[in-house]
Amino acid sequence: MDVDAFVVAHRPTWERLEQLLKRRRKLTGDEVDELVDLYQRVSTHLSMVRSASTDSVLVGRLSSLVARARSVVTGAHSPLWSEFARFWTVSFPVVAYRAWRWWLSTAVAFLFVTVLIAVWVSGNQEVQGAISTPSEIQQMVNHDFAEYYSENPAGSFGLQVWVNNSWVAAQCIAFAILGGIPIPYILFQNALNVGVIAGFMFDADRGDVFLGLLTPHGLIELTAVFLAAAVGMRVGWSIVSPGHRPRAQVLAEQGRAVVAVAVGLVAVLLVAGLIESLVTPSPLPTVARTAVGVTAEVLFLAYVIYFGRRGVAAGETGDISDAPDVVPTR
Known part of the structure; x- marks a missing residue:
């Protein structure tokens, strides 16, 4: 897979998902449906990148995007101790x-x-x-x-x-x-x-x-x-x-x-x-x-x-x- 061409082709989709996530508390009904659709598409993009590329930066960016979208779509909540643990074991x-x-x-x-x-x-x-x-x-x-x-x-x-x-x-x-x-x-x-x-x-x-x-x-x-x-x-x-x-x-x-x-x-x-x-x-x-x-x-x-x-x-x-x-x- 040509990673550069893949990024150019799908960057607008990722950027649109980013925009919706930033406005997640003010989305209209149509925008919520769009967010769900984009979440599914970007999840597919992440799977494709992981299987065909070693670009850790791109994988990290898409992983973050998918995780954030998943939390909005599913309404996930994370306890404070989880954020604390992530900082000391990851960040x-x-x-x-x-x-x-x-x-x-x-x-x-x-x-x-x-x-x-x-x-x-x-x-x-x-x-x-x-x-x-x-x-x-x-x-x-x-x-x-x-x-x-x-x-x-x-x-x-x-x-x-x-x-x-x-x-x-x-x-x-x-x-x-x-x-x-x-x-x-x-x-x-x-x-x-x-x-x-x-x-x-x-x-x-x-x-x-x-x-x-x-x-x-x-x-x-x-x-x-x-x-x-x-x-x-x-x-x-x-x-x-x-x-x-x-x-x-x-x-x-x-x-x-x-x-x-x-x-x-x-x-x-x-x-x-x-x-x-x-x-x-x-x-x-x-x-x-x-x-x-x-x-x-x-x-x-x-x-x-x-x-x-x-x-x-x-x-x-x-x-x-x-x-x-x-x-x-x-």
Whole structure:
């Protein structure tokens, strides 16, 4: 089947069904009959596309259209818990999974710059002198870095960490409006800070302290920031290269993906904040604290891969507009 020709031939039908669905509460009797007829026809189109094409975007669009039409025709209702469950098992993990190339590239670039800066700072007294005084460096290395995690009550510190981390992620997401252009600079600032501190700590033979305090919460925290940055930059790239679809359609889809990630990362960064306030400064051995961080990271990645891969295989895009358009009930 020629997919492009099929789309051109049937797009008016799909668009008409979209129009009727948007006006579903104000339809006349004839329009209701038309909606039912179009629902049956588009259902047939979906079956044809699924059997003859691998275009997941087209399948996802028609699946969404058919689901919305079915809910109107049958008067289906969906409980609020169902919408909640769909977000966490479809929308958020699918968006995260589909952005994995951007996500991974962001992580690799960040870690490369961080290590490069750390190596440059470590052992280079001239560079260290330009950044801070020897006494200030000694104070940070021997006291401030470790005491930062325990100088405030766990509750208030956890809230502060959550707000700070959410702010960094929110900046990455908000700058998607500007095409994602400022995002690399935000990431560079954070890589610079981490790299400089790592350089000081390793130069003072306290690299084990640095890694022991950063790893428990840092793994999932940085992963969340990388995801936010990846989705934001992906929006920018969709402006440059929208593919074979209209630029406005791609931007709308990617914009809604940003919203899904923003909501999902609130919970992820809450977990990171709890680990940083409760586990990182705890008297547990370094191995135990690190194991908590690694476990949280593995569970999060497994969650995204499992639900994200399953959703993509089912033709889901993660777009929140693809959720069945039904009336929530309690």
